[in-house]
Amino acid sequence: MGYRIVVAGATGNVGREVLAILAEREFPADEIAVLASARSQGDEVDYGETGRKLKIQNIEHFDPAGWDMAIFAIGSEATKLHAPRFAAAGCTVIDNSSLYRMDPDVPLIVPEVNPEAIDGYRAKNIIANPNCSTAQMVVALKPIHDAARITRVVVATYQSVSGAGKAGMDELFEQSRNIFVGDSAEPKKFTKQIAFNVIPHIDSFLDDGSTKEEWKMVVETKKILDPKIKVIATCVRVPVFVGHSEAITIEMAEELSAEDAQKILREAPGVMLVDKREDGGYVTPVEAVGDYATYVSRVRDDPTVENGLALWCVSDNLRKGAALNAVQIAELLGRRHLKKAA
Template identity: 75%
Template sequence: MGYKVVVVGATGNVGREMLNILAERQFPLDEIAAVASPRSTGDIIDFGEDGRTLKVHNIEHFDFTGWDIALFAAGSGPTKIYAPKAAAQGCVVIDNSSLYRMEPDVPLIVPEVNPDAIDGYKKRNIIANPNCSTAQMVVALKPLHEAAIIKRVVVSTYQSVSGAGKAGMDELFNQTRAIFVGDEPEQSKFTKRIAFNVIPHIDSFLGPDSGMDGYTKEEWKMTAETRKILDPEIEVTATCVRVPVFVGHSEAINVEFEMPISVAKAQGLLREAPGVMLIDKREDGGYVTPVECVGDYATFVSRVRKDPTVENGLALWCVSDNLRKGAALNAVQIAELLGRRHLKKG
């Protein structure tokens, strides 16, 4: 027997990727439903490579009763309305928005990092999926933390425009085309021109009362979520930057440990860690860039080296497909974990 699964926000970038990954990983399905806003009702979308299609249902009229799992990729607004409804009707919600991540009674899960936390899902019938940049970073940090205990993380991100949805991807494409043909690039989604540029600003700025004055909400997410997922004692400071890349987030990470850890030891741990692919050669091209990670499940780590500015420090480069590990893949992995531990069928 399989599961009855709903994908909410099925017509968006992440929702479509969720459907792709459910099919690719042969998730045990008895039934699958695609749900989205009223403007997409009746649309036909592909599911899997065997020519199967799904008709999109209207979220406003969808009954979650009898469904096992709902993967939400609809944004905080619709999620605030419909996730509690689904949960109350007995369907376990796995939410990709930021709405529930820091709620103390909602598990925030990266299956390779804190799988045991999923046992708390029954309190609200809701499980949160972390921010895309947090997810890939904690996958890389987990084996190192277990070996030498992380004290402090300094991270700079290079985040692709797909993190801002279809509108972000369209803006990069249209601005790039405009520049090539000599037109004035139009700007609407981002605060500055993104084509041939970088923008050190993702999400809104926080004020003095936040305790992180001058940081952005995206940077706060990396700090708060890393502590909730990995260890509340870890200090994290982040600078999050939007770059003119369509898909794939990159991170330059400096880590300070309580105990000594050699580069060779770290490389060995990362080589064996679940979800990590170590590609670290001291030669031209001996590292992974966003172009190579697109469509892959792994979190890639390269350029592992000693940080000589602290007593026990390492620096590394981390790359992942943000639509996959940063969103859709992690949600499906949570569903798989939930099935193994709590919703066993047959």
């Protein structure tokens, strides 16, 4: 006996990716409902590459009673309206928005890192999915933290435009085309031109000069991995369609050589180590697209601190950063608590 699962926001980038991953991983679903706003009602979406079509229902009119779990990819405002309604009806919400991430009664889960934290989901019947840049980073950090206790992390991100949704991807495409033919490349979605440029600004600015994206990486890493870790982030939008990259510098309480870190990372769940010290012996965003793994390359000692490492981390942000992690949470919830499927 399988699950009755809802995918809300099924017409968006992340929602479509959720459906593709559910199909790829043969998630034990007896029934799937796909939801979106009223304007998409009656449209059809693909259930991965199975050839099966699913008809969109209006989330406003959907009754969640009797459904086991719902993966939300609808943004904070819509989540604020519908997540409590679904949770109260007994349908566990796995939320991709930032709304509940720092709620002490809502577990923030990366299954390779803190699976046991899911046991607290019953407080609100809601589970939060972390920010895309945080998700891949903590997967890479977890095995190192277990081995040598990380005390400080300095990270610079190189985040693709898909993190800003379809509008961000469209803007990069249109600006690139316009520049080649001599037309205007005025920004609409982003604060400055994104084509052939980088923008050190993601989300709104805070009083201390950091951005909300940077703040998310700090507080989410502490909640998921260890509240004692010090984190500072600089988050940058780059002209890449899909795939986030991160240059991470780590300080540890105990000595851990780059060679030993490579051995640990090679065996770590969710991590794919590709670290040949030669031309092309590392992973770039283009190569990570469509994959489940969090790739780690360029592992090396940092001689500027007593116990330091530096590494390069790349992942498909629509997958591990959002859709895959949400599906993995659904699988974890089923294994640990619902246990309906054989």
